[in-house]
Amino acid sequence: MYNTMSQSAKPKLSNQCSGLRMANGSVVMPMGTAVFPVQLNKKIVYHRLIVADIDIPMIIGFDFLNKNNCILDMGKRTIEIDGQFITCQREHCLNSIFKISSVEDVEIPPTSEMIVQGTILQGIPHKVTGLIEPAGSFLTNNGCLIAKAVVNPSRQYLPVRIINLSEKPVRLYREAIIGQCELIDSDTIEINVLSKQTNARDTLYHISNQENVLPEYLQNLYERSISHLEKEQQDQVYKLLFKYQTAFSKCKSDLGRTNIVKHKINTGDAPPFKMQPRRLPIAKREIASKEIKRLLDDGIIEPSNGPYASPIVLVTKPDQSTRLCIDYRKINQVTKRDSYPLPSDEVPSTSFQEPVDYWLSPRSEKEIREAQLTDKDLNIIIKWLETDSAQPKWSEVLVHNTSVKTLRAKWKQLILHKGILYINQVDEDSNTILKRLIIPKIWRDEVLRMLHNDPGSGHLGVARTLARTKSRVYWPDITRDVNLWCKMCLVCQSRKRPARKARGGLGQYAVGAPMERIGMDLLGPLPQSRQGNKYILIVSDYFTRWIEAYPIPDIHAHTICRVFIAEFISRYGIPRQIHTDPGTQFTSQLFKEICDTFRIDKTFTTSLHPQSDGLVERFNRTVEDMLSKVVSRDQKNWDEVLPMVMLAYRTSEHDSTGQSPSMMMFGREAELPIDLVLGLPPNVTPSTHSDYVSNLVNRLDRIHTVASKQMESARDRQKRNYDIKINKTQYPVGALVWLHDTTRKKGLCPKLQNPWVGPYQIVEIISDLVYVIKLSQNSKPKIIHHDRLKPYNC
16 A cells, blocks of 8 residues: 555655564564554544555554554444444455446447546445456447456546447446446456457457356356257357346355345234244254354344344255245234235336336426327327327227227317327316326326325225326226226225125024924123123024023033033933034034034034024023023122023013913923912813823924914014015125124224235035135135125225
8 A cells, every 4th residue: 555655645664673473474574664644434643554565455453542542342343433433344245346337428429439437336445456347238238348447446536448339329327337346456467468459340249259258156057057958048048147147146145235125024013022042953053153153244134132033944955055044924924015016018118117106206208208108099199189289080080999089079178288198177166277197007007006095095985086086187087997996995895894784685494393403502701600600501492492591600612511411411302403603612522522422413603693593692682681680789699590580581472483482392381470379270170191191292283383384474574574685795606705804803903903804715605695715725714604795806
């Protein structure tokens, strides 16, 4: 560095006799000492330095750190001097190749040579010698040749010698990349001169062939890729790898990093979490430590004290090397995923459509005109306006679609200003004429997304979104497009209920004898009674409407099975069929084994649809109402009064049968306290056992016959009344649907949850009211009632 300084800037060296021992043990004799100005950031200090012929430009010693009160933080890799922090980097992590950009707009005439001023885009480290070379695609894209030159990259401007070998002028815009500068050691510079002089075109061909050598780090990839290819295909692979060689990593540490976009993970209101590290075998702990150290040294990862922590996983690759991975599955579960639309097929290949911030930067008049010209409908109108301002004849418009015909009908309102198509519209509020931009097709989705989907738009309905859109822009069929966009918005579909609630027809199940079908359900939790009971097990017979209610302390499967066998089956026998909800007590293995043992057919209601077991659900409401009228003030004696409440219910006439459950079950009415007070009716006479049995059988037969007709009439009446408000959709297999799910999630407010989840796919149709749906190919199927579904618009 001392030798590269100008003579006027070089201080005079004083003699230094003792030698310097380097880190490798060698001894270097110094040239002398002198006081030099040392600039660290914006601070300049003067210090006596030893000048010697070594590779490193400058080594800061302890005397310098101590004199200037420097604080060295090895963990953060910083040096603090007078409140200023200077970031330190390892020498092998410093960049050695820097992009060179043009300082100003320059036009190089055809077959001419020019020296263009360039500048380094990034800061240059300590090395002061660089070699200017052409950038990877500069020669191909511009037809120009850049002369290699040795320069001092620390200067503000660099001379870049460029020759244009084409027949057309080449324009280089300000800040355009025109080359690259590679830092080198001054003592390794070798200048190679071509031994044979050729003309400019031969030189270009010669250099391009010399430079079309595939880098060493791509040779292995190339050899592995061409083993099954023909010669022509091999050449294509070679050219492809050479053209995009900068897209490949040269080594593990050469990953690159962009500062254009900052990645953010949106977890919403989900609380942070820290997962325990997984235990690694002793043999792999050293591998993990080395891999983490390598990633730290390369700047790929950095120490963190954040609230999140995920465990590492070591994966063995096919070449037996180890890849360090991180288990992010838990954070993926709470991450709110972004949805980025694909660019439209009508966008020209020369333009780039950003998926999110397309409209955040103002569009130039040139961009707007080009976008309108890509729309074939607007292109036709613009060409007509540019050639003739008269309205085209109807015969000329007949062959075109409705969009062209709509614009032709508004011909007097159309304006072509600076090549851009507008339409004049009257503002009804102010009674003034406003000029609206006509949006081409490639921008319409983005306009609707900003006017409906953005947080500032609020996902409002069709009318408000349409009014907001019409007040700003225009295009043919704008009303249809806004209507369709709002209906197909996934966020709106997951939140808003349909205009008419889904309502299938009333499904019916006819029974013709006692104990043919029974329903079971649980009621509770209730206040814990003095006997320790908190729940009621309800068992009801569908034919006789006979109800049993058993107080139980818990709802475990073994408790329910014990009560059901000891209290119900032992008294009334084995039912043919049991109908319950899909609760864990009734879907348990124990309950299933009991049904298999007694040969009982087991059926379930669809989840979150209690109407499928309406008899039991309606009784639950009745028994709650009856208990509330007779319990004590502390509500702890409900299980004591429950038997008398059941007596009252069983002796009351049921609407569907016209008989009491007691008469339907036993062929006689249960005696109440009033019957004991008043005595037996005078027409009741004792009979023998056989006469009593005969009379009972005949009586039950008459009662059941009459009750069956009564129940059939009641079923018809109930179905007729229920089906008045029917709103049924028949879903085919493979159809996509939304599922209404009001399950509360821990930590989330149910009022802010989206009640519709999906899309689910119909995989099986059990009946016209019951479907089997799946969220994905590998997900568990669900049996769902029609009323919990709505069509998925996409």
